[in-house]
Amino acid sequence: MLEQHPADTTIIRRILLIGGGVCLVVAGVCLFLINTQPLKQASTPVDEDVQPQFQAEKLSAISNLGVMVNEVRPLQQTTRVVASGQHSAEFRGTHFIQENLNNYSLELFITSKEEIIQDFLDKRADRSKFIYLRLAAEHQPERYVLLYGNYAGEADAEQQLQQLNLALPKTIHPRTVQFKDYTDLVNDMGTEELSNQKLYSIELKPAVIPPPAIVPKVSSASVVAPVSHALQTTVTRHDREGNVVSVTRSAGLEASVPH
Missing domain, CATH: 1.20.5 (Single alpha-helices involved in coiled-coils or other helix-helix interfaces)
Structure with missing residues (x-):
């Protein structure tokens, strides 16, 4: 190797x-x-291909944006309220406005306190010609407007305005208005509606109260000693043919029977 x-x-x-x-x-x-x-x-494809496809799908999904605005109806205020407080007989609401939409009246003044209108009406002998409304607007405090008269035409209201003599302060300037101008501002029930509602009452009738029961007093002399009686039990035995086999007697309890 x-x-x-x-x-x-x-x-x-x-x-x-x-x-x-x-x-x-x-x-x-x-x-x-x-x-x-x-x-x-x-x-490379993420920046060029995928991102444009995502944007295209996003735009196609919102192409009909805003269509529901034309299909959905706005909310309508159908519920009426009962304003708190003690209103005068001249207070009116939506029922009165709907019945007199085309009629005219004279707007005397507007105030934020209902007491001012009530004090003014208390001093008037012709208060049946007056009415007042509560105005409730969004984002505004409630107000009360005092109106005079109910006229079928604007000319009649203008004529009454020229002849009006209510001894109002010079700072107050009445004007002619139409009742339909307050349609969106009034949402109350008037005094005439509340007075027509049925009231239910409970009628209470006096009832006779029975006198208390009188229990007689029992004196000690009337108590009688009870008499005792002995009770006996008899047991009779029979055979199958019915003949008596035995008879047994036993003393039982004693019962007291008063006389």
């Missing part, structure tokens, strides 16, 4: 070591290229 020289063995080991290092470096470079190249290719 041929013996291998030690120098040759060292050279072979170095060559293998260098070759292994070169292979390791090449494998690392290939792995790096494989991991980085797909990310660069995948990032």
Whole structure:
């Protein structure tokens, strides 16, 4: 057999070591290229293709935005309220306004206190010609307006305005108005409606109270000692043929019977 020289063995080991290092470096470079190249290719379609498609779908979904505005009707205020407080007989609400939409009246003044109108009416002998309303507007405090007369035409109201003599302060300037101008501001029940409602009452009738029962007093002299009677029990036994076999008598309890 041929013996291998030690120098040759060292050279072979170095060559293998260098070759292994070169292979390791090449494998690392290939792995790096494989991991980085797909990310660069995948990032390009996201910016160019996917995002425009998403925007297109979003715009198509809201193309009919605003259609419901024409289909949904606005809320209508159909519930009437009963204003708190004690109103005078001249207080009117929506029922009166609906019946006199085309009629005219004279607006004397508007105030925020109902007591001012009530004090004014208390001093008038012709208060049957007056009416007043409560005006309730959104984002505004409630007000009360005093009106005079109910006229079928504007000309009649203007003529009455020229002849009006109510001794009002000079700062008050009455004007002609139509009842339908207060349609959106009045949502009350008038005094005439409340007075027509049926009232239910409970009629209480006096009832006779029976006198208390009188219990007679029992004196000690009228108490009689009870008499005791002994009770006996008799047991008779029969056989199958009905013949008497035995008769047993025993004393029972004693019962007290008063006389």
